[in-house]
Amino acid sequence: xxxxxxxxxxxxxxxxxxxxxxxxxxxxxxxxxxxxxxxxxxxxxxxxxxxxxxxxxxxxxxxxxxxxxxxxxxxxxxxxxxxxxxxxxxxxxxxxxxxxxxxxxx
Amino acid sequence: xxxxxxxxxxxxxxxxxxxxxxxxxxxxxxxxxxxxxxxxxxxxxxxxxxxxxxxxxxxxxxxxxxxxxxxxxxxxxxxxxxxxxxxxxxxxxxxxxxxxxxxxxxxxxxxxxxxxxxxxxxxxxxxxxxxxxxxxxxxxxxxxxxxxxxxxxxxxxxxxxxxxxxxxxxxxxxxxxxxxxxxxxxxxxxxxxxxxxxxxxxxxxxxxxxxxxxxxxxxxxxxxxxxxxxxxxxxxxxxxxxxxxxxxxxxxxxxxxxxxxxxxxxxxxxxxxxxxxxxxxxxxxxxxxxxxxxxxxxxxxxxxxxxxxxxxxxxxxxxxxxxxxxxxxxxxxxxxxxxxxxxxxxxxxxxxxxxxxxxxxxxxxxxxxxxxxxxxxxxxxxxxxxxxxxxxxxxxxxxxxxxxxxxxxxxxxxxxxxxxxxxxxxxxxxxxxxxxxxxxxxxxxxxxxxxxxxxxxxxxxxxxxxxxxxxxxxxxxxxxxxxxxxxxxxxxxxxxxxxxxxxxxxxxxxxxxxxxxxxxxxxxxxxxxxxxxxxxxxxxxxxxxxxxxxxxxxxxxxxxxxxxxxxxxxxxxxxxxxxxxxxxxxxxxxxxxx
Numbered sequence: 001x002x003x004x005x006x007x008x009x010x011x012x013x014x015x016x017x018x019x020x021x022x023x024x025x026x027x028x029x030x031x032x033x034x035x036x037x038x039x040x041x042x043x044x045x046x047x048x049x050x051x052x053x054x055x056x057x058x059x060x061x062x063x064x065x066x067x068x069x070x071x072x073x074x075x076x077x078x079x080x081x082x083x084x085x086x087x088x089x090x091x092x093x094x095x096x097x098x099x100x101x102x103x104x105x106x
Numbered sequence: 107x108x109x110x111x112x113x114x115x116x117x118x119x120x121x122x123x124x125x126x127x128x129x130x131x132x133x134x135x136x137x138x139x140x141x142x143x144x145x146x147x148x149x150x151x152x153x154x155x156x157x158x159x160x161x162x163x164x165x166x167x168x169x170x171x172x173x174x175x176x177x178x179x180x181x182x183x184x185x186x187x188x189x190x191x192x193x194x195x196x197x198x199x200x201x202x203x204x205x206x207x208x209x210x211x212x213x214x215x216x217x218x219x220x221x222x223x224x225x226x227x228x229x230x231x232x233x234x235x236x237x238x239x240x241x242x243x244x245x246x247x248x249x250x251x252x253x254x255x256x257x258x259x260x261x262x263x264x265x266x267x268x269x270x271x272x273x274x275x276x277x278x279x280x281x282x283x284x285x286x287x288x289x290x291x292x293x294x295x296x297x298x299x300x301x302x303x304x305x306x307x308x309x310x311x312x313x314x315x316x317x318x319x320x321x322x323x324x325x326x327x328x329x330x331x332x333x334x335x336x337x338x339x340x341x342x343x344x345x346x347x348x349x350x351x352x353x354x355x356x357x358x359x360x361x362x363x364x365x366x367x368x369x370x371x372x373x374x375x376x377x378x379x380x381x382x383x384x385x386x387x388x389x390x391x392x393x394x395x396x397x398x399x400x401x402x403x404x405x406x407x408x409x410x411x412x413x414x415x416x417x418x419x420x421x422x423x424x425x426x427x428x429x430x431x432x433x434x435x436x437x438x439x440x441x442x443x444x445x446x447x448x449x450x451x452x453x454x455x456x457x458x459x460x461x462x463x464x465x466x467x468x469x470x471x472x473x474x475x476x477x478x479x480x481x482x483x484x485x486x487x488x489x490x491x492x493x494x495x496x497x498x499x500x501x502x503x504x505x506x507x508x509x510x511x512x513x514x515x516x517x518x519x520x521x522x523x524x525x526x527x528x529x530x531x532x533x534x535x536x537x538x539x540x541x542x543x544x545x546x547x548x549x550x551x552x553x554x555x556x557x558x559x560x561x562x563x564x565x566x567x568x569x570x571x572x573x574x575x576x577x578x579x580x581x582x583x584x585x586x587x588x589x590x591x592x593x594x595x596x597x598x599x600x601x602x603x604x605x606x607x608x609x610x611x612x613x614x615x616x617x618x619x620x621x622x623x624x625x626x627x628x629x630x631x632x633x634x635x636x637x638x639x640x641x642x643x644x645x646x647x648x649x650x651x652x653x654x655x656x657x658x659x660x661x662x663x664x665x666x667x668x669x670x671x672x673x674x675x676x677x678x679x680x681x682x683x684x685x686x687x688x689x690x691x692x693x694x695x696x697x698x699x700x
Binding site: 015018019022026029030033037038041042043045046049053054055056057059060061063064065067068069071072074075076078079082083086089090 | 172177180183184187188190191192194195196199313316317318319329330331332347348349350357360361364365368388391392394395398399402405406409696697698
């Protein structure tokens with residue numbers, strides 16, 4: 001791709017913004033992952049078990065049901081947010097769909 | 107029709123289906139063989155990943171383990187699902203963008219070194235073999251119980267089947283077979299769960315049922331989980347839902363094991379390789395979502411089955427006379443997976459905490475080979491009985507398979523569960539065999555030994571390697587090395603302490619050098635191997651008092667991972683930065699197609 005200086009710097013700025021946003025999203029979602037997977041299910045399980053959710057002690061429910069459900073939502077959120085970031089990046093970088101190289105064939 | 111006729115019918119139909127699919131999807135190119143031509147739709151890849159991931163261990167053993175360990179068993183639920191979050195957020199999209207065939211491909215290219223590639227190949231092969239031997243054994247167990255053929259014949263039938271569809275269809279054949287296998291295994295898992303939930307609690311959804319009140323005669327109106335806690339207390343078991351009390355794991359060990367399982371899952375080559383098969387990065391992310399959704403359906407059902415099975419088991423057997431024992435008890439007694447010793451001579455089964463006798467049941471035999479029977483017609487054992495009040499031995503692997511019979515479900519449901527167990531074991535075995543075959547032909551053959559190999563030759567090699575791997579796996583299935591069960595922890599620890607840190611750093615830090623990566627992989631691996639070897643084989647008596655920080659060998663992979671990270675970063679800091687091309691390649695992984 002031949003780009004002039006303006007296009008080049010727009011591309012660099014877009015790349016930087018995209019990667020920073022990506023890191024932020026991943027860190028936040030990893031925080032939720034840790035919260036459910038380790039804090040609510042393990043570290044705080046005794047405290048949570050004092051609360052009852054129907055017949056479930058809450059900590060026990062978190063460990064055997066809640067975290068799995070939360071993890072599914074974490075990945076779902078990731079897929080949607082990244083799709084938005086991808087679209088925004090391509091727009092800011094001035095890349096049109098037709099300029100994209102075809103998907104790699106190996 | 108009886109159970110056996112139904113099993114022949116349902117298993118036969120499912121096998122015919124798998125072979126038919128393999129024939130339709132057979133391939134002629136290496137790209138088709140290794141990664142299904144990068145053309146698998148995300149939702150199908152999600153199902154295939156689910157079947158690939160859920161092995162005989164997930165299908166047959168997991169609910170059984172939870173049933174016997176209660177809260178502590180949650181490590182498998184949290185660890186094995188949490189690993190998919192790591193895969194989705196940190197690995198899958200970038201590895202798909204990288205766009206080659208195998209994990210050693212990535213390690214070798216990113217770290218510009220055939221030494222790094224070779225270390226990765228050896229790890230991939232070792233991890234996969236550890237796993238595959240267990241799968242073939244699982245196939246043998248299902249065959250021997252439900253089709254009443256010899257375990258070895260069962261393993262051979264399984265081998266032939268996997269051989270046909272793995273060598274014919276490669277990754278493409280395996281993928282679409284796995285889609286079918288997912289459907290079979292999930293139906294087989296859910297139908298008995300739903301039926302039992304309804305019988306015991308009046309709820310059709312097992313995930314709700316196991317937190318609901320019981321409807322039966324004995325404990326009507328009491329919450330199921332409260333009933334089981336009470337029963338456990340009465341019989342001297344640790345409370346089912348309680349945490350960290352004696353008899354359960356400690357908090358630090360729960361954490362270490364969970365983390366090792368999460369990171370290990372994300373580092374397993376046969377799981378990672380599945381994300382290479384989709385069209386693009388976006389599809390790789392969707393695949394991770396679909397995969398966890400499909401896995402989550404089984405993983406949220408498993409703890410419900412575990413609770414139902416536990417209550418059912420105790421209510422059906424405890425303080426009941428041996429003569430009145432149910433039919434399923436008789437069938438499993440023949441396989442040696444359930445046994446009774448009458449310690450107090452009252453002819454009734456007493457079930458309490460602690461082992462009934464030492465070791466696994468071994469039958470006393472007359473000279474003509476028939477079993478020696480006791481006062482109540484029970485087969486007598488040669489084992490030394492223990493002091494405790496417990497008279498019952500139950501292998502936890504039978505819980506899922508026996509559950510439909512315990513709950514009096516019709517014969518076709520029992521047969522379906524057998525077909526589901528086979529689908530789970532075969533789909534995982536096939537995925538693992540592909541990793542072994544591609545490591546041999548692509549990473550070792552083409553990339554290291556003979557780069558001039560033509561595509562046709564490489565494909566030939568790949569098929570031969572797959573065939574050889576099937577035979578070797580079958581051999582281990584028939585002659586299981588005594589340590590199979592113990593090395594499962596090894597596979598996860600190994601994956602966690604070798605691949606995961608190196609792949610993550612390879613993506614998120616351009617500066618990481620080949621010296622760093624190689625040193626990190628070797629120290630992480632070396633430490634984890636030494637720790638597991640010492641506490642599992644060399645001096646098992648030293649644990650748990652001797653465990654470092656109270657971490658069991660199952661959880662030590664998390665410490666190995668930390669060591670790998672530290673060593674890689676430290677060595678990187680004192681070695682020259684990677685070449686510009688490599689840094690550009692890493693840069694390129696991070697952005698949507700530019």
